[in-house]
Amino acid sequence: MKYKKHVFICTNTKEAGKKCCGEERGMALVQAFKDEIRNRGLQTQMRAQKTGCLDACNFGPALVVYPEGTYYGNVQLSDVTEIVEKHLLSNEPVKRLVLPY
Incomplete structure (x- = not known):
């Protein structure tokens, strides 16, 4: 595997009135992760990128x-x-944000 860690951030958008990650800071999160990874010099070890629906819209x-x-x-x-x-x-998930999947 090329990257030790790969972060996929949902940026999906839906019809007006339906909750979706894209309208709830999706692209801002993509940029924030990319910036954090780049600022730490980790771009050869880790990658953050946008993705479509992760089927966790309510969360x-x-x-x-x-x-x-x-x-x-x-x-x-x-x-x-x-x-x-x-x-x-550090391979330690942030428990307060982890979804029960």
Whole structure:
């Protein structure tokens, strides 16, 4: 595998009135993760990118970290540094954000 950790952030949008991650900071989260990874010089070890629906709309904004397959929900911009430090660097999921999948 090329990357030790791969973060997929949902940026899906839906019809007006339906909850979706894209309208709930999806692209802002993508950029925040990319910035955090780049600022730490980790771009050859880790990658963050947008993805389509993760089927966790009610818990959005949602993302998943591989290779573990850990799903996170209700992720805020203020959570990005903690997820990078604890999960991506120390393999310790941020329990308060982990979805029960």
